[in-house]
Amino acid sequence: MPQTTDQRAGEPAPTAAHPMPAPTEPPHDPPRDRRSAGGAVVPVLAFAGIVVAVMQTMLVPVIKDLPVLLATAPSNATWVMTATLLTGAVATPIMGRLGDLYGKRRMLLASLAFMVVGSLICGFTVDMATMLIGRALQGFAMGAIPLGIGIMRDQLPRERLGSAMALMSSSIGVGGGLALPAASLVAQQADWHALFFGAAGLGVLAMLLSVVCVPESSVRATGRFDVLGAIGLTGGLVCLLLPITKGSDWGWGSPTTLGLFGGAVALLLLWGVYELRVTAPLVDLRTTARREVLLTNLTSIMVGVAFYAISLVLPQLLQLPKSTGYGLGQTMVVAGLCVAPLGLTMMLTAPVYARISARRGPKATLMLGMLVIAIGYGAGLGLMSAPWQTVIISVVVGAGIGLAYSSLPALIVGAVDPSETSAANGLNTLMRSIGTSVSSAVIGMVLAHLSAPAGAVTVPTMAGFRVSFAIATGAVAIGLVLAAFLPSRPKPGTPRLLARSEAETGAFERVTRDADPAGTTDATTPMPPPAALRGTVRDPHGRPLPDAVVTLQGPDGSPAAHTVTGPDGSFAVTGLAPGAYTLTAAGYPPHADRVTFAPGDRERRLDFDLTQEAVATRPRT
Missing domain, CATH: 2.60.40.10 (Immunoglobulins)
Known part of the structure; x- marks a missing residue:
């Protein structure tokens, strides 16, 4: 390596030598011009994100029927959802790091392949244990979101990157919103296993499109994969998320719940100490501790809480019989259609985000989005008496979540090295998953406690729905405060560039x-x-x-x-x-x-x- 005149004699170069993992030679693909690249990259990656969201949401319409369909107890049937949540949370940062090391497109295809195999396993079984294996494999698909964002950063010119990342980040909500009515229709008209075959078909299509349209990135992180760090993170996350999702069934004060929480604290602390000492960590905690990264991740948890609350409340409210006095008595399909604008609005806000962020920065867009979410939930406290009112709530909250979700990857990408993009966004996606897990546990507990008999079953009361919306509003308020402490966008004159040649x-x-443009900088300042x-x-x-x-x-x-x-x-x-x-x-x-x-x-x-x-x-x- 050439020495520069700026290096003092005897001063060590700020580098550390490590053997390079394969590949050691550049890819043989011809170089791509970033200004012309990406014509099909963005829609293909966004489609992959939508497929992942469909996989997550497709069983929501049949959750209440799973005990009968799988011939098991209701407490056991919830593992069908929990298994995907756990593997998705674990796989997201791990697949992101593997993508940074060995190729983002390669790991994107691996994530989708896991989903396809898992879907086929689920499609051919009614055995509970086999179903859990298939659902666990499906969870690996969650790694596609941060990997897609990383590919976009590597392939797209700066002027297109903001809106592209916004669309990719919002795809998880878009797919979820579109999957609800589609899955409801399939569940009503066909055997429920058709949901899994549909997910497998979408996964295969996403893989084929990715092979044809998405180039492999030439950006690589250095070092080797941190196997011990991955094992430690897996153990810590499992011990953390299991009691969060199952605490209401086990009892929040039970020895199992408290023991797992204690184990999570111990494992994650030990994992953190190890990650700070290892040369090539799974997660660079020093980068994660930077104010912009730390506050963005904490805010992501609050956005995750707010996003999932509406998905838990509105479908139940819409399907409850009118005989309860507050239920809207709609079919499963109509309920899905009323909530679908949540995802559609998130998709439509991606170009809006790009315009606002270009002028004010992603911090301002994030705060605006969270303010819109709070308005939507606040209005929802009084708009629960007709189906059209739930559509309004879905539109407003969807617009806010779309703006907020679109801002998160931009804040992360602006704070980390390009070789860490997928791993950093994987951690951010994990924070959102933790938020949705917390939302599911807390709101599920609220709805269970604020319930009343309705014939032979017990159903949530209107008070339970309103308290759930109030919790979501409180989470958004906390996120708004956290976002206020994020660094503002750089002032004019700060190097941001950017030249290719x-x-x-x-x-x-x-x-x-x-x-x-107005020349507001003081020209008299030397x-x-x-x-x-x-x-x-x-x-x-x-x-x-x-x-x-x-x-x-x-x-x-x-x-x-x-x-x-x-x-x-x-x-x-x-x-x-x-x-x-x-x-x-x-x-x-x-x-x-x-x-x-x-x-x-x-x-x-x-x-x-x-x-x-x-x-x-x-x-x-």
């Missing part, structure tokens, strides 16, 4: 000018002239390496800018303030080096000649 070095100036960093990345054979991701970290260790090399292997980053920066070229293998700009410096050059022997990781912060 030396011919595009004016991109930063255009971005800065567009960010401050500002040091911005500096530029240019260079070329060459592969181990000395050839220019196109489409290599180049990431710049600021003096405080936070991401300052990232770009990709042009067809000639060149890159340029402009608008840099004085200070020491760490530059990482993520090729095969990646290199890192340090460059310092003194006041008055206008331009520096740093070339990377990648070799097979020297492999570097991104310096820790």
Whole structure:
């Protein structure tokens, strides 16, 4: 690796050597221009996300019938839903990390393949144990969401990335909303096993489209897969989520529930200590502890609580008989149609999010979305007396959740290195799953306690529904407070760029000018002239390496800018303030080096000649 004039004699380079996992050679696919790439990538990945959501939601219409269909006790039948939840929570960060290491498209296909196999197993059985195995395999499909977001970051130009990630993030709600009426119709008109065969068919279609339309990403993290970390995280999450989902059946004060909660605390603490010590962790806890990442993940839990509450309340309210005095007496299919606007509105808010975020930033969009959710639930406290009123609630809450969900990946992507995109978004998706699990447990407990006899069965009361909406509103309020402490969008003049080659070095100036069209920056304030960093990345054979991701970290260790090399292997980053920066070229293998700009410096050059022997990781912060 070439030494720069900015490295002091005897000062160690900010790198750490690790053997590179396979593959050690670049993919043989021809380089793609990020400005022209992605024509079919976005809809295909969004479709994969919708398929995953369909898999999660398809059994909701038949939940109450599962004990009879599987010839088991009601408490055992709930494991059909719990199994998918547990494996999905565990698989999401693990598949994300595997994707960062060995290829995001490869792991996306593996996730969908698990879902297809699991669906086929479920489709051919009525045995409870076999059904649980199939449902557990289906849960691995949850990894497709963060993997899809990671692929988008690697393949799409900056101007398309925001709306694409918004659509991918919202696909989980879109698929859920569309699956309810479709699954209800299938359950009424055909054998319930047809739901699983339909999910398998959709999974195969998503895999075929991904093979044809989605290119493999050239961005790789370094190091090896943290097997011990994966085992520790799995054990901790299982001990945490099991009592959350089954606590109402076991009893919240039972030895089993309390023992599992205690085990979760112990395992996760030990896992955290281990992750801080290992060289290539499953989850970079130092990155996770950054304010923008930590607060985004905590806010995600609150959004998950709010998202699932409406899915638990409205279908039950709509299907309760009118003889209760407050039930709306609708069929399963009509109930699904009334809730379907929740998902449709989430899909339609993706372009709206892109416009708002471009002007105000993802933090403002997240806060706006949560405010809209609160308005929807607040209005819902008084709008529960007619089916058309539930449609209004679904539309308003769906719009808010769409804005909030769309903002979360943008906040995460803006705070982590490109080689950590899938793992970081996998952790964020896990936080949403924890939120939905908490929502299911808490609201399920509320509805069980606030219930009344209705003939031979016990049904939730209107008070139970209203308390559930109030809980969701409270969760949104907490999330709004957390989001308020997120860092605001960078001020004009902060390096954000972004040039693919030396011919595009004016991109930063255009971005800065567009960010401050009114010229509000005080022109009388003395500002040091911005500096530029240019260079070329060459592969181990000395050839220019196109489409290599180049990431710049600021003096405080936070991401300052990232770009990709042009067809000639060149890159340029402009608008840099004085200070020491760490530059990482993520090729095969990646290199890192340090460059310092003194006041008055206008331009520096740093070339990377990648070799097979020297492999570097991104310096820790």
